[in-house]
Amino acid sequence: MAWIHTDYSYIDIDVASELDMWSRYDTIVSISEKVTEAFLKKFPSLEDRIVLIPNIHPADFIKKQADETDVSDEMPDDGYVKFLSVGRYSHPKNFDNVPDICSRLDNVKWYIIGYGPDEELIKKKIAEAGMEDRVILLGKKVNPYPYFKACDFYIQPSRYEGNAVTVNEALILGKKVAITNYATASSQIDDRVNGVIVTLENEKCAAALAEFIADTQLQNQILENINNSDFSNADGFKKLIDILES
Numbered sequence: 040m041a042w043i044h045t046d047y048s049y050i051d052i053d054v055a056s057e058l059d060m061w062s063r064y065d066t067i068v069s070i071s072e073k074v075t076e077a078f079l080k081k082f083p084s085l086e087d088r089i090v091l092i093p094n095i096h097p098a099d100f101i102k103k104q105a106d107e108t109d110v111s112d113e114m115p116d117d118g119y120v121k122f123l124s125v126g127r128y129s130h131p132k133n134f135d136n137v138p139d140i141c142s143r144l145d146n147v148k149w150y151i152i153g154y155g156p157d158e159e160l161i162k163k164k165i166a167e168a169g170m171e172d173r174v175i176l177l178g179k180k181v182n183p184y185p186y187f188k189a190c191d192f193y194i195q196p197s198r199y200e201g202n203a204v205t206v207n208e209a210l211i212l213g214k215k216v217a218i219t220n221y222a223t224a225s226s227q228i229d230d231r232v233n234g235v236i237v238t239l240e241n242e243k244c245a246a247a248l249a250e251f252i253a254d255t256q257l258q259n260q261i262l263e264n265i266n267n268s269d270f271s272n273a274d275g276f277k278k279l280i281d282i283l284e285s
Contacts, residue, residue, distance in 0.1 A: 128155035
């Protein structure tokens, strides 16, 4: 069994080589319908092996981990609106555009947890935008959940995603979430119901984020919807066990 966690419409591959690899699996688990569609455009012969199981999240564990550490020294309550993004410092995550987006927002500090090959590029963009005091790279964290708990908004600014684990983790922790309109975005967020979907282009993205910050009525509606929802996908465990036992 193997999992697909990326949108194949955005990546260039050696189809023959990958088909040989994927064909060795009995079951291929896709984490969203859009991921399935993109994958099957590359590998239509594997349609009978695909099953859909959205990411499964241990909600109780995540909530327990969020209470383990006080991170107020790193993310202080200093009057700024606190944004958080978590992910690999790499092209798909689009963190290199965060400094420019943040520069267009008033009273926002944007914290980023992660590591990866684009770290120097992101630092360069922070300096170019003069955002050294407002875009803060927190680096790699063994337990990121206290930082989720400490933020005001969780932002997923990606160029593309399969199904971002961090978005559901933020929802489990009752956070207001905004994501960019990558191809699979609607499979995770119902716009203006449990979060907002904003455009990827920097200026329009910043304007939409500013509108979200200002719209407390929408925030309250979203938080109420989140609190009445289950984002753990616990039913996926049963589907997984059924596959393994078949």
